[in-house]
Amino acid sequence: MSKLNSKYLIVGGGIAGVTCVETLAILHPGATLIIITASSLVKNVSNITFYAKTIVKFDVSETEASSLKKIHPNLHIVYDSLRHVDTTHKIAYTDGGIEITFEAICICTGGIPKLISDSKKISRIIGIRDTESVEHFQEKLRNGRRMVVVGNGGIASEIIHAIRGIEKIWVVRDEYISATFVDPGAAEFLQDSVKNYQEKQENTVLRRHIFSEEDKLVSVNKNLKSAALGPDWYRKLENVISSEGKQELEIIYKSEVEYVIEKENTEYPLYVKLSNGKAIECDFVISATGVEPAVNFTWDEEPVFGKDGGIAVNELQQTSIPHVFAAGDVASASWEHSAHWFQLRLWTQARQMGAMAAKAMHAKINKEDVLQDFCFELFTHCTTLFGHRVVLLGKYNGQGLDKKYEILLRVTHGHEYIKFVLQNGKLQGAILIGETDLEEMCENLILDQIDLTPYGDDILNPDIDIDDYFD
Ligand SMILES: Cc1cc2nc3c(=O)[nH]c(=O)nc-3n(C[C@H](O)[C@H](O)[C@H](O)COP(=O)(O)OP(=O)(O)OC[C@H]3O[C@@H](n4cnc5c(N)ncnc54)[C@H](O)[C@@H]3O)c2cc1C
Numbered sequence: 001m002s003k004l005n006s007k008y009l010i011v012g013g014g015i016a017g018v019t020c021v022e023t024l025a026i027l028h029p030g031a032t033l034i035i036i037t038a039s040s041l042v043k044n045v046s047n048i049t050f051y052a053k054t055i056v057k058f059d060v061s062e063t064e065a066s067s068l069k070k071i072h073p074n075l076h077i078v079y080d081s082l083r084h085v086d087t088t089h090k091i092a093y094t095d096g097g098i099e100i101t102f103e104a105i106c107i108c109t110g111g112i113p114k115l116i117s118d119s120k121k122i123s124r125i126i127g128i129r130d131t132e133s134v135e136h137f138q139e140k141l142r143n144g145r146r147m148v149v150v151g152n153g154g155i156a157s158e159i160i161h162a163i164r165g166i167e168k169i170w171v172v173r174d175e176y177i178s179a180t181f182v183d184p185g186a187a188e189f190l191q192d193s194v195k196n197y198q199e200k201q202e203n204t205v206l207r208r209h210i211f212s213e214e215d216k217l218v219s220v221n222k223n224l225k226s227a228a229l230g231p232d233w234y235r236k237l238e239n240v241i242s243s244e245g246k247q248e249l250e251i252i253y254k255s256e257v258e259y260v261i262e263k264e265n266t267e268y269p270l271y272v273k274l275s276n277g278k279a280i281e282c283d284f285v286i287s288a289t290g291v292e293p294a295v296n297f298t299w300d301e302e303p304v305f306g307k308d309g310g311i312a313v314n315e316l317q318q319t320s321i322p323h324v325f326a327a328g329d330v331a332s333a334s335w336e337h338s339a340h341w342f343q344l345r346l347w348t349q350a351r352q353m354g355a356m357a358a359k360a361m362h363a364k365i366n367k368e369d370v371l372q373d374f375c376f377e378l379f380t381h382c383t384t385l386f387g388h389r390v391v392l393l394g395k396y397n398g399q400g401l402d403k404k405y406e407i408l409l410r411v412t413h414g415h416e417y418i419k420f421v422l423q424n425g426k427l428q429g430a431i432l433i434g435e436t437d438l439e440e441m442c443e444n445l446i447l448d449q450i451d452l453t454p455y456g457d458d459i460l461n462p463d464i465d466i467d468d469y470f471d
């Protein structure tokens with residue numbers, strides 16, 4: 001068994017782990033730092049654009065783990081998987097038989113798809129997380145004629161938007177689409193784009209090749225997967241879809257999958273029974289039903305876990321064991337959140353948590369004080385849904401406001417959808433779809449809790465330059 005010593009040990013090469021390494025490289029360049037990564041490729045953030053102080057957009061790509069050495073000469077990369085953590089003696093053990101001592105450890109092992117119940121016995125029920133799972137999806141798409149997509153969040157929305165040439169039946173338990181991110185009004189706005197997009201794209205064949213992982217060594221340990229996919233992951237699927245297939249999309253609202261069974265000697269191999277009594281036959285099912293934290297190793301002493309199964313962390317990303325930290329999808333944000341922040345398992349938050357963990361680990365080892373980063377004051381998410389830029393701020397769907405709020409809307413069909421969520425005349429959240437240019441103003445209005453009552457509906461009057469009010 002080989003032995004290594006480190007001051008800081010990071011586990012996982014996703015955005016959280018890599019950001020933690022990068023931040024420690026700046027804070028403590030002389031310290032010995034080890035990253036355990038199950039994949040030879042790690043995630044990398046680039047082209048960071050600030051729409052406002054806390055509203056950040058960036059690209060996510062993959063890079064060789066060895067390139068991290070450029071930023072941290074004392075970084076040692078262990079291509080292996082964490083098997084066991086002895087928190088008492090501060091030793092981590094890997095599957096490959098390496099023993100690593102540490103002074104502080106940060107667990108960044110990400111998440112795994114949380115699939116509908118029959119997935120364990122039916123291989124035609126697929127979850128999407130990494131390159132391997134997309135390849136599985138690709139293979140099913142090649143010969144598939146009809147697929148059922150279950151779930152109403154990010155992945156389902158992206159698949160419905162991007163995939164053509166196959167019959168799509170989208171089963172959602174809400175009354176409207178993309179409910180994780182938007183409200184019924186915005187869903188209607190986006191749904192118009194689904195129709196327009198399908199019409200526009202009918203004969204388009206896209207040939208962009210985004211991924212490089214398939215060409216290279218991916219998982220060092222074949223039982224482990226690589227990090228969660230990057231943006232535009234679905235474009236990889238476009239190469240395999242015939243443009244001659246059927247284009248139909250049927251959305252079944254307020255329904256869930258009751259069970260799925262495999263059938264022989266029938267036109268379609270799967271029979272899907274829904275809670276509304278309806279049954280669908282199809283070739284395969286995509287279960288885009290969320291993620292669960294990946295705690296795939298053992299401990300001598302378990303830390304406290306959050307309700308969602310993640311490792312509970314305080315505002316410094318510290319677990320209930322003081323020298324053990326956690327960040328990204330594996331962590332459960334268990335501190336008292338500020339009024340306009342909540343946890344959603346997203347890149348932005350993986351990055352923010354990874355950086356926060358690094359600062360707190362460094363402060364702990366150097367016996368310094370550290371405060372939580374300002375970014376946890378406001379929930380922000382920039383993404384693209386059905387071809388539109390979407391910016392979500394604060395309590396954008398009135399989350400936790402107990403239905404005691406007002407909504408102010410400005411909609412220009414096909415162009416922009418702006419929703420303000422106001423409570424006692426103050427802005428609590430916003431959905432900005434399209435090129436609205438309102439990000440910075442909304443950020444300020446939410447953070448400063450300015451009373452907007454005197455401005456009435458003018459706050460969203462397109463003929464008035466609202467910024468003038470606040471100069
Ligand atoms: C298809 C898809 C599309 C997405 N699109 C978006 C989007 O548009 N915008 C957005 O904000 N978010 C998106 N997300 C969510 C985002 O990808 C995740 O929130 C984020 O990547 C989490 O980062 P992470 O570092 O915590 O975990 P991961 O990226 O999952 O990385 C975890 C790493 O830990 C490694 N690991 C696991 N166990 C071990 C072990 N025992 N030992 C060693 N290494 C281990 C894994 O191999 C992996 O490399 C998407 C997710 C998916 C699946």
Ligand SMILES: NC(=O)C1=CN([C@@H]2O[C@H](COP(=O)(O)OP(=O)(O)OC[C@H]3O[C@@H](n4cnc5c(N)ncnc54)[C@H](OP(=O)(O)O)[C@@H]3O)[C@@H](O)[C@H]2O)C=CC1
Binds near residue numbers: 150173345
């Ligand atoms: N553009 C973006 O920002 C994207 C972000 N992502 C992120 O990647 C991760 C994985 O994405 P995804 O899988 O779409 O997860 P999400 O958490 O975004 O969405 C999961 C959806 O599945 C629903 N659901 C959960 N269980 C069931 C069930 N048994 N039957 C029917 N519906 C169910 C949820 O409903 P309910 O809410 O009612 O529980 C929710 O609508 C998430 O963290 C997501 O935020 C992924 C793709 C794109």
